[in-house]
Amino acid sequence: MSSAAHSTAPAESIGPSSAIPPITTGISGTLRLVGGPAPGLPRPITHAKVNVIAGARVVATMTTDERGRFSLTLPPGAYAFELKGGPDLLPPTAVVAATGTTHLSLRLEAK
Numbered sequence: 001m002s003s004a005a006h007s008t009a010p011a012e013s014i015g016p017s018s019a020i021p022p023i024t025t026g027i028s029g030t031l032r033l034v035g036g037p038a039p040g041l042p043r044p045i046t047h048a049k050v051n052v053i054a055g056a057r058v059v060a061t062m063t064t065d066e067r068g069r070f071s072l073t074l075p076p077g078a079y080a081f082e083l084k085g086g087p088d089l090l091p092p093t094a095v096v097a098a099t100g101t102t103h104l105s106l107r108l109e110a111k
Contacts, residue, residue: 025096027079028071029104031064031089036110044068045108049084071101081106 031050032042045068052060054077061084062072076098081089089106096102 023073023075025076025099025101026071026073027094027096027102027104028069029106030068031070031106031108032068034107034109042107050089050106051082051084053080053082054078083108 031045031048033045034042044064046064046066048064048068050062050064050070051058052062052072052074059079060072060074062070064070074096076096078093078095080093083089087108089108091104091106094102094104
């Protein structure tokens with residue numbers, strides 16, 4: 001009579017957990033209009049829709065509040081910003097750091 005061998009070896013691990021950790025980095029700051037026919041102090045641009053661009057792709061859209069402020073969770077990397085359907089904003093790019101929040105002062109320069 002033969003008896004079948006039973007393995008009691010633990011199941012193979014397929015690597016680290018596939019759960020994606022939450023993103024804890026991002027940007028915050030203000031969007032202001034600079035220059036134009038009535039130059040002076042920069043003025044907040046309120047309720048503006050701003051596209052966030054990585055490479056050639058829009059990865060998010062954020063909206064400024066009544067004081068021109070914004071905040072958005074983003075993974076680390078380089079991003080560009082443009083008013084939705086409008087011009088690019090300055091600075092031309094910003095880098096979101098690997099930890100914490102990157103603070104920006106975005107501006108639209110009026111001609």
